[in-house]
């Protein structure tokens with residue numbers, strides 16, 4: 001999904017909806033537009049708040065957001081990071097490849113790209129004669145701010 005323009009993405013999304021006999025609605029478009037325009041990872045609740053602020057008159061429920069996000073993810077237009085019990089955060093899939101550092105306390109996500117890690121993966125695949133199609137690297141831990149807070153509380 002690397003080189004899609006927004007128009008192409010919308011076209012693709014429309015074809016996905018059509019195949020499933022679902023309507024293309026302004027609500028669905030707004031969800032996609034926010035994810036496309038913002039270089040961020042959103043929970044469904046974050047999106048709901050964002051939409052309510054930007055479009056106070058729009059009639060949209062959290063259920064629509066959940067359903068649309070599932071649909072977008074199934075179509076590989078967006079991807080998600082799972083936080084176990086506390087749910088998922090979504091981002092647009094057409095961003096250049098990157099990996100994630102995830103704070104398990106506040107949920108902050110730091111993106112990084114490391115040439116050596118990418119290269120090493122290719123070498124490992126070569127060693128095992130394996131064809132890599134994709135990979136997900138997530139490093140879990142505690143961010144700087146949360147560690148500071150923990151220190152203060154002690």
Ligand SMILES: [Zn+2]
Nearest residue numbers: 103106143146
């Ligand atoms: Zn944190």
Ligand SMILES: [Zn+2]
Nearest residue numbers: 091098100111
């Ligand atoms: Zn990301």
